[in-house]
Structures are given as structure tokens and as C-alpha cells.
Amino acid sequence: AQSVTQPDIHITVSEGASLELRCNYSYGATPYLFWYVQSPGQGLQLLLKYFSGDTLVQGIKGFEAEFKRSQSSFNLRKPSVHWSDAAEYFCAVGPLSKAAGNKLTFGGGTRVLVKP
């Protein structure tokens, strides 16, 4: 069964500092990979996705993520965080085979706090 691990439950970062959120997955093949962000009281917004090709993907709001097959990881990064980046971030994996449906399996989330 597929699973997603986000090892860091909370991360506190100073405004202007860099941010890296870790995501490790367990799956039989290369899955679809996603990062979503959930601001307080809001729904889930897609930041970026990886299906195939270039392993460094760019997303919205200045975020990027790198897929590393050898480490089964898909870490999210931002060079300089803004106070508005305070939110909860979720990594998710989806299957390649549509025959089994297309459900997403989510990690437990990482809550990011931004210090002024």
C-alpha cells in the first residue's frame, strides 16, 4: 500500500529565511506527486505537481520541489519565506493506474510558522 511521510510536524522559520519541507513516499512505482497548502480556515490549494520529466518542478508562490527517485523523496523548498507562507503543507501521492481510481494519499502535514 502506498504511504506518505512528512517527518516534521512543525517548522518555525524567520521571515526571509529559506524553507525546506520533507516528504518521503512508499510506492511500487513512480507515482504522481503533489504539494498542497492549507491556510487557516481554508481549503487545499495546489502548489505544484510532478508527473514525469524534469525532476525539479516549479510551482506557484515561489515554491519548487525536487523528485529524487533513489531517496523516494519529493521535498518542497522556498528560498525566502514571507509571513503569508504560514500555513499547513501537505504532500500527496496518486497512482499511475486509473483502473484503481485516482485517490490521493496524503502525508500528515507540516505546519509552518513564520517569525517576523
Next chain:
Amino acid sequence: DSGVTQTPKHLITATGQRVTLRCSPRSGDLSVYWYQQSLDQGLQFLIQYYNGEERAKGNILERFSAQQFPDLHSELNLSSLELGDSALYFCASSVPRGGTDTQYFGPGTRLTVL
């Protein structure tokens, strides 16, 4: 704004009651998914419909059911509600005709069972 709409935004009800959550997918999307977000279980997949037919089922309780109508909107019915059903319920949609399987989420319905 993802283009996925959910109503109502908030729902407060009592144990034993039945409620219906509604979702309208993005224009042209054929798949609708339901997820539950709770403090103890995190984000969990409940069920998927594709063009009116059930496609996949996750950890959905027998007290819960869903359907997708010909106009592609979907409803999630929760019955015999228990305190533990209090959660945020998300709907997502994907698969425009000829498109890729990226799921876009609605704002959610927060259900509180008292």
C-alpha cells in the same frame, strides 16, 4: 478560487441525525472525490465518482453514501451521525475531457456533531 464549490460551508447538527453535503466540480471535470480531514485521522480519501459511476472507495463508513448526478454535481450523505464524524469534508474534482489527473479542492464543509 479552484472552481470547485461546496455547500454548506458550516453545518452543526446533533448525534443520530442525517446531513447532505453538496459539491459542484469545475466546469468539464468528470471525476469527483470526497475526503475527510479530522485531527486524529488526517486527510483520508472516502470515495470517487467518475461520470456518474463509483470508481474507487476508501475508508468510507457504511453510514455514509455518495452519488454523482447527470449534471456531474455530487452529494455526500452522512447518516446516524456520531460525535466522531465531526470533521472538515472536502470535495475535489479532476479529469477534464482530455486533461490530466490533477485534483482541485473545494473550500470544504465543516461538520460539527453535538
